[in-house]
Amino acid sequence: MSQQHGFSIGIGRMNDEFVIHMKAFGTLTHEDYKTITPMLEGAFQQVKHPHVKVLADMTHLEGWELHAAWDDFKLALKYGSHFEKVALIGAQPWQDALAKIAGWFIGAKVEQFSEYSQAKAWLFENERA
Numbered sequence: 001m002s003q004q005h006g007f008s009i010g011i012g013r014m015n016d017e018f019v020i021h022m023k024a025f026g027t028l029t030h031e032d033y034k035t036i037t038p039m040l041e042g043a044f045q046q047v048k049h050p051h052v053k054v055l056a057d058m059t060h061l062e063g064w065e066l067h068a069a070w071d072d073f074k075l076a077l078k079y080g081s082h083f084e085k086v087a088l089i090g091a092q093p094w095q096d097a098l099a100k101i102a103g104w105f106i107g108a109k110v111e112q113f114s115e116y117s118q119a120k121a122w123l124f125e126n127e128r129a
Contacts, residue, residue, distance in 0.1 A: 005062075006032045011043045014124070017084075018043075018052045025060035033071035040075070044082060051084045053123050054108075057116070058090035080106025087119035088112045 005026025012019050020043075064072060083106050088099050091114045099112035113119040 003027065005029060007036045009036060009039060011039075014053075020052055020054045020056075022054060023057040023060075025062075027062045028064045028068040028072070030065065030067040030071055033068055033075070037071070037075060040079065044079060052082050053084055054086040055119060055123055056086065056088050058088055058092075061090065061092075076102065076106050080108065083108035085123055086110045087123045089114070089116055089119045 003026055005028060006024075007028075008023045008025075010021040012021070020040075086099075086102065086106070086108050088102075088110065090112065096112045099110045102110045111119075111122055113122065
């Protein structure tokens with residue numbers, strides 16, 4: 001029996017900001033990153049000065065294969081400076097550690113939340129002022 005894994009991704013704008021809505025599920029593979037990387041690269045090429053907010057649903061993420069973890073790290077190093085805020089949604093204890101580690105490698109504020117509404121409120125909190 002095969003296990004479902006991969007990403008679903010939505011890229012859009014809210015006011016003058018670039019927003020990525022992402023959902024990761026299963027155990028991510030190198031093939032998954034071969035699919036998502038060109039999507040992200042194409043999106044970043046469309047914006048002259050990207051300042052991106054990410055809303056990442058990881059509630060069904062089980063982890064990464066080793067090669068996929070390396071792909072994720074390379075992607076973070078290449079595009080991490082474009083990220084302004086990253087909200088990770090998931091209740092797994094290891095995801096809190098992931099949020100802290102991700103913050104070291106990208107130039108963004110990274111927080112982990114257990115609920116979508118909390119994550120979205122934090123992501124856009126300064127825009128209501």
